[in-house]
Amino acid sequence: MKAWLVFPLAWFLCAQAPEPATVEGQAVSGASGEPLKKAHVMLLTTAEGGKPPYSAATDAAGKFLITGVDPGHYRLQVQRNGFVYGEYGARGPGRQGTVISLEPGGRLKDLLVRLTPQGVIAGRILDEDGDPVEAVSVQALRYQYVRGRRELVPGRSAMTNDLGEYRLHGLAPGQYYIAASTPGFRGRMGGVPSGPRRMAAAEGGYLPTFYPGTVRAASAAPVDIAPGSEIRSLSITLQRARTLRVSGRVVAPPGTLLRGVGVTLLPRDGNWSLQRKGGPVLDEKGSFDIGGVAPGSYLLAADIWQDRQRASARLPIEVADTNLEGLTLALSEGAEVSGRIRVENDAPADFARLRIWLEPAGDWRMMGSAGASSANSDGTFRLSNIGPDPFHVNVSGMPEGFYVKSVRVGQEPAPESGVDFSRAGGPLEILLSPASGQIDGAVVNPKQQPVTGATVVLAPERREHNRLFKTATTDPRGLFSLRGITPGNYKLFAWEDVEQGAYHDPEFLKPFETAGEKISIQENSRATVQ
Known part of the structure; x- marks a missing residue:
């Protein structure tokens, strides 16, 4: 039986x-x-x-x-x-x-x-006397939109050899800006970089230099790459300027070994891909000495991981006309925060795939993410080793139709500028709602024919809320679907071809505002558009 x-x-x-x-x-x-x-x-x-x-x-x-x-x-x-x-x-x-x-x-x-077919750019990096410079980082940069701002973003990179030669390969067709920058960090635990040309790069007072030989990105000459093209003689002469040094010590909590602590100097203007300088400390006392620093506003940062624990320090500094000496970076252990995810009206939900992760806020994105945590079956979670930076709280892996309705720290709403968990008190409470909106539609051309591969963007009324943007790509029938929409007022746009992320820039969207279709999303609403 x-x-x-x-x-x-x-x-x-x-x-x-x-x-x-x-x-x-x-x-x-x-x-x-x-x-x-x-x-x-x-x-x-x-x-x-x-x-x-x-x-x-x-x-x-x-x-x-x-x-x-x-x-x-x-x-x-x-x-x-x-x-x-x-x-x-x-x-x-x-x-x-x-x-x-x-x-x-x-x-x-x-x-x-x-x-x-990939494009290739190759050449040599020279000093003011026409001699080759070794150990110079050469980057191919392109203007892209990063969180609503048009920035030079590094792509392929290479280091020069002893002949000052570099080769950048794997380049997609487009317009590039080629820049060369020196390490600017004197000494390393366990030894000092060898070779006169390598030391000249680190100590020579060279600023990041764009092709054909300028320190200003606005004056750089673009290099156009066609499919499969190879440019083999693009050389750059490094520009020497009066630069300064930033030095001091890293101080750690008892029991923390300073060997392996990394110190980084980051410009506050966002051009950190070229002017980022740093490396490990010089000795067991935590000494650091960063050279080749141009005047400006910077963030001095130190980080270390030991026994799965993070310790960090941050110090905003202004470099004017003299060296900065005797600075102290006091490491503090990473913060921990516990939290709970709730569902509105206690509706049933599966938390198995939920992940809570922290995204650096604003200009602090250069410091990297703070990790993530999975939710337990009861919705509780714990985030550990959080650095002393402001973060936005994000949730991924939500069941279909859910959205984040609110995030609270203790009894207060999470500030839109980000949460500094080294100062914030109280647990995190994230409220999810199953009552999100949905938009289904089709994109057609003036002949009413479906457009395949079009980019559809739903932009919130307050454009600074990047996490509320929704995007989709039309299928072979020109159809698209946007789900998990937070209730609110939006505009719907569609382009046959648009640079990824450009729609986060309010200036980019201005010429298209009249073409955007206004849509108000209510809880549980379903809209169909064309």
């Missing part, structure tokens, strides 16, 4: 499992159309907290086949040496592509991914 009960049940469960899907296609060169063999293909789920990607390699004909795929929504990425990585449906190299929808038992065929 038991056997008759077990086997039919097993058959029933197997019958209910969705039939896996299959994806097949081809990778080719976007320049020549030739098939690309040995390319690495990845199929990545768009679901939060999803499983590892499916992968395959292309054959001699550039073709690939991925089987046993669970139904769902995915992105298809392809990578190969000598080419810029690409996504299926993307409008350019390195851009986000189209989401692929796979039904149970579905078979997507003839997916074509065109990869763009």
Whole structure:
């Protein structure tokens, strides 16, 4: 009798499992159309907290086949040496592509991914006498939008060899600014960098220098890279200027070893990718000495991890016309905070995939994240080793239809400027609501034809609230869906091609404001637009 009960049940469960899907296609060169063999293909789920990607390699004909795929929504990425990585449906190299929808038992065929040949920039870094300089960092930077601000963002980088030579590869087509910068940090625990040219780079008073030879980013000459192009003689002469030194000691709590403490000097103007200087302390006493510092406003930071515990120090400084000596960085242990996630009206919710993470606020983003914590089954959590910086509290892995309704620290709402947990008292309380809004729609061109791969952006009325932005990419039918929307007033925009993150910049959005469609999202509202 038991056997008759077990086997039919097993058959029933197997019958209910969705039939896996299959994806097949081809990778080719976007320049020549030739098939690309040995390319690495990845199929990545768009679901939060999803499983590892499916992968395959292309054959001699550039073709690939991925089987046993669970139904769902995915992105298809392809990578190969000598080419810029690409996504299926993307409008350019390195851009986000189209989401692929796979039904149970579905078979997507003839997916074509065109990869763009990489660009290369090479040359030499010289001093004012025309001699090569070793151990100089050379970066290819591009203007991008970072949290609503247009900034020079570093991409590929390389160090010069003993002949002053560098080579930057893997460059996507576009406009670059090439900059060379020296370490500016004298000495390291365990030894001093060797070689006269290397020491000249560290001690020579050189400022970060842009091609063709200027210290001002606004005066730099852009370098245009076409698909597959190679520029092999782009040289930069480092610009010497009167620079200063910043020195002092790191002081640690009892029991903390100073060997391995890292000291970093970061400019407060946001141009930290080039002027960031630092390294480990000089000795067991915690001495540090940073050279090549131009006048300006900086943040001096020290951090160390020992026995899974973090200790940090922060000191804002102004460098004027003299060296700063005798500074003290007093390390303090990272903060800990406990908290609880609640659901409005005690509605049932699965906390299994919830993660609470801290995002550095404003200009403090240069200090990096403070880690994350999973929620327990009862919604409680604990965040540890939090640095002395302001952070925004974020939640990921929420069940579909949920949004963060409020965040409180103790009895007070979390400030919009971020929470400094080294000073804030009381536990965190995060309130989730299952009553989010949803927008479904389609993007069509003037001929009423669906637009594939268009970027749809839902921008909040108060544009400084970056976490309230929602984005989607239209599928092959021009359809999109935005879910988990926090109730409020918004505008809906759509572009066939737009630089990622540009829509966070209020100045960028100004010319498009009249074209945006106003939408008011209420709790549990569902809107359909076109």
